[in-house]
Amino acid sequence: MLQPTAKAELSSFELVRHYFDLAADRLALPDDLREVLLTAYREVQVAIPVRLSDGRITTFHGYRVQHNGARGPFKGGIRFHPQVDLDEFRALAALMTWKTAIVGVPFGGAKGGVDCDPSLLQPHELEKLTRAFTQRIDKVLGPTRDIPAPDVNTNAQVMAWMMDEYGKGHGYTPGIVTGKPIALEGSFGREAATARGLVYLFREAAPAVNLVPQEATVAIQGYGNVGSWAGRLLSRLGARVVAVADESGAVRAERGLDTDALAAHVRDGGRVADYVADGVEPVSGEEFLATDCDVFVPAALGGAIHAGNADLLRCRMVVEGANAPTTPQADELLREKGVFIVPDVMANAGGVVVSYFEWVQNLQHFRWDEREVNDKLGTIMRRAYREVAARAAKRPGDGSLRVAAFELGIERVVEAARLRGNF
Ligand SMILES: NC(=O)C1=CN([C@@H]2O[C@H](COP(=O)(O)OP(=O)(O)OC[C@H]3O[C@@H](n4cnc5c(N)ncnc54)[C@H](O)[C@@H]3O)[C@@H](O)[C@H]2O)C=CC1
Numbered sequence: 143m144l145q146p147t148a149k150a151e152l153s154s155f156e157l158v159r160h161y162f163d164l165a166a167d168r169l170a171l172p173d174d175l176r177e178v179l180l181t182a183y184r185e186v187q188v189a190i191p192v193r194l195s196d197g198r199i200t201t202f203h204g205y206r207v208q209h210n211g212a213r214g215p216f217k218g219g220i221r222f223h224p225q226v227d228l229d230e231f232r233a234l235a236a237l238m239t240w241k242t243a244i245v246g247v248p249f250g251g252a253k254g255g256v257d258c259d260p261s262l263l264q265p266h267e268l269e270k271l272t273r274a275f276t277q278r279i280d281k282v283l284g285p286t287r288d289i290p291a292p293d294v295n296t297n298a299q300v301m302a303w304m305m306d307e308y309g310k311g312h313g314y315t316p317g318i319v320t321g322k323p324i325a326l327e328g329s330f331g332r333e334a335a336t337a338r339g340l341v342y343l344f345r346e347a348a349p350a351v352n353l354v355p356q357e358a359t360v361a362i363q364g365y366g367n368v369g370s371w372a373g374r375l376l377s378r379l380g381a382r383v384v385a386v387a388d389e390s391g392a393v394r395a396e397r398g399l400d401t402d403a404l405a406a407h408v409r410d411g412g413r414v415a416d417y418v419a420d421g422v423e424p425v426s427g428e429e430f431l432a433t434d435c436d437v438f439v440p441a442a443l444g445g446a447i448h449a450g451n452a453d454l455l456r457c458r459m460v461v462e463g464a465n466a467p468t469t470p471q472a473d474e475l476l477r478e479k480g481v482f483i484v485p486d487v488m489a490n491a492g493g494v495v496v497s498y499f500e501w502v503q504n505l506q507h508f509r510w511d512e513r514e515v516n517d518k519l520g521t522i523m524r525r526a527y528r529e530v531a532a533r534a535a536k537r538p539g540d541g542s543l544r545v546a547a548f549e550l551g552i553e554r555v556v557e558a559a560r561l562r563g564n565f
């Protein structure tokens with residue numbers, strides 16, 4: 143469904159490094175510090191042989207990259223996807239380090255996962271694989287060491303299996319993962335948190351392009367956790383979601399999609415391309431990208447908006463739910479066209495903020511209600527936006543929020559590392 147991704151343009155890690163370098167130049171960071179900050183603290187790679195239902199053993203490959211822990215325990219999601227590799231996890235782990243620093247939660251950055259396609263596995267096979275992966279990375283995890291969470295193709299159920307497997311060796315430890323089911327000390331509000339945080343930031347950013355959030359039209363790429371919650375929350379705000387795409391294809395509805403009905407269709411195993419309703423038409427990938435809208439929300443995979451397709455976009459704002467969805471070339475192209483970009487490291491940070499709340503609740507075996515979680519999330523997201531926007535405003539001519547956000551994140555990590563005496 144996506145255009146071929148930007149692999150040929152830059153590798154995932156090169157993409158992250160590009161913005162790191164721009165921010166590091168502004169901070170006048172010496173080369174030796176840059177090297178330290180770009181190098182992951184620990185990279186774990188494991189082989190996971192699993193006997194599947196056909197009787198054969200399939201060897202999967204698992205990864206956990208812990209990038210930087212100067213500001214707290216390593217934190218970041220677990221991704222199950224056939225195309226993952228070490229380079230991608232290095233990039234995603236580094237993004238987590240800057241993200242947690244930008245929103246000011248006391249975590250470092252990590253990311254990991256397995257090169258599997260969960261859609262080809264039966265539930266008991268997925269459970270077996272998750273448990274085997276957890277056993278193999280168990281030694282580097284812990285509620286004060288490294289705390290995984292859901293990412294692409296993982297969810298609360300996968301976190302429940304990870305918690306249970308970890309508990310076999312360490313005793314009951316809900317704080318070992320976040321994004322758990324509510325029945326297992328998961329936090330109210332975590333499932334929708336990434337999208338809720340994105341909507342808070344969209345509301346902060348809208349005036350920058352004279353947009354009234356309640357009147358905005360929106361196109362969303364990806365309709366999983368982040369995309370479907372963004373669709374539902376934006377609709378509740380009064381915005382009109384006019385196009386949605388997932389791996390299977392895309393649909394468009396000028397008068398607006400029923401985002402709840404579409405979410406129910408997907409939750410029941412349906413594909414976006416097969417969604418049928420009055421006024422809804424199937425469209426091609428190109429037509430989807432070229433949808434006339436105020437806001438484009440990438441909420442699928444990295445490199446989705448690249449030099450080869452950025453020109454198709456007809457929006458005033460991009461709010462990045464996905465991690466690294468826009469390549470540097472596409473970023474530049476869009477900004478030249480006057481598109482305002484709210485970057486991943488702040489736009490999708492709501493997930494890790496509520497993961498932080500979940501971890502805090504777990505450490506105390508205490509529970510906050512959803513309103514309290516959402517209000518606290520709003521306070522943190524709005525503060526992060528103001529801090530980044532103020533820094534960007536100091537750079538007339540290049541007011542990119544992305545580079546300003548990287549600057550802020552890197553500065554905070556450097557300060558913590560210096561105070562610890564790490565350099
Ligand atoms: N789940 C979370 O709390 C957070 C997720 N993110 C990022 O948001 C993005 C989405 O994550 P989730 O919603 O959790 O994953 P998910 O697995 O729930 O949903 C992924 C969606 O992307 C779609 N997709 C995959 N390949 C596609 C393609 N080639 N073209 C169009 N759509 C495609 C899938 O069909 C699905 O609708 C990822 O980049 C993830 O790293 C960022 C912060 C937190």
Ligand SMILES: O=C(O)CCC(=O)C(=O)O
Pocket residue numbers: 217218219220241289290291292293320465490491493494495497
């Ligand atoms: O909630 C978390 O700990 C991590 C979420 C995540 O993987 C991300 O922000 O990309």
